[in-house]
Amino acid sequence: MQYFGDSEKIKYACSVINHIDFSRDQSKDFSCDQSKIKIAETLFFNLNKEPYKNSPELQELIWEKLVVYVNDFNLSNQEKSRLILRLFDDVKLLFNEVSVSILVNDIFLKDFFMRQPDFAKWYFYQLLKKYEGEQLYLNELGYVYGNEEKTNEIVKKHPGYVIKIFEEKMGNELKIRTRMMKILRNGKINIYEYMNI
Structure with missing residues (x-):
């Protein structure tokens, strides 16, 4: 590699990531799963440097195939959470x-993350800010959740590329x-803490 x-x-x-079968098979023995965890852990720490961390393709693969194993890493809950935050950043x-x-990756719902109030609050805030961004775009188009008539009106009124973004x-x-x-x-989460955001 050097x-x-x-x-x-x-x-x-x-x-390497694409050719490793990371799917979990309950019929296989414990040691097989342990070896997958070891591979995932090794990959995580080897890919935390340039040029790997600057590759969009690699980052997407990490979140798609490797992140699920963080919960099983031989790390403290704090270390696991910090690893997730680093990957997010x-x-x-x-x-x-x-x-x-x-x-919306399920790793954020794991106990090691959600049982730590600071991390849970941080995550909810990220969701809220992203939600506001998506909602702003939809509001500008006149979208009303659950109103099929309004949705059909938007689809008829705008060009295809706008509709594609709208549906996304x-x-x-x-x-x-x-x-x-x-x-x-x-x-x-205590929702009242977010009322004035």
Whole structure:
């Protein structure tokens, strides 16, 4: 690897992640799962440097395939949470924003994260800010949740590229709202703290 150029290193790292079967199979023995966790842990700490951390493709793969294993790493809850925050910040720096698919990743709902009030509040705030952004776009188009007539009106009135964004924003808004409701229902957050944000 040390003789590769940056693009070759990234391509190789993506290939390694893509060719490892990280799916969890309950029929397989415990040691098999442990070896997957070890591979994921090793990859995490090897990819936390340039050029890997600056590759959008690699960051997406990390969140899609590796993040789920953080819960099983041999780390304290605080260390796991800090690792997730670091990965989140890497994505934010790279893309200037964090995609909804990353924001609603189930790793954020794990006990190691949600049982720490500061991290739970931080996460809810991220959801809220993203929700406001998606909602702002939808409001400008005149979208009203649950109003099919209004939705049809928007679809008829705007060109295809706007409708594509509109449909994506509708899906995002629903995913984020569902996630926020789940957190509130579990009693992890005091909603009154966010009333004046």
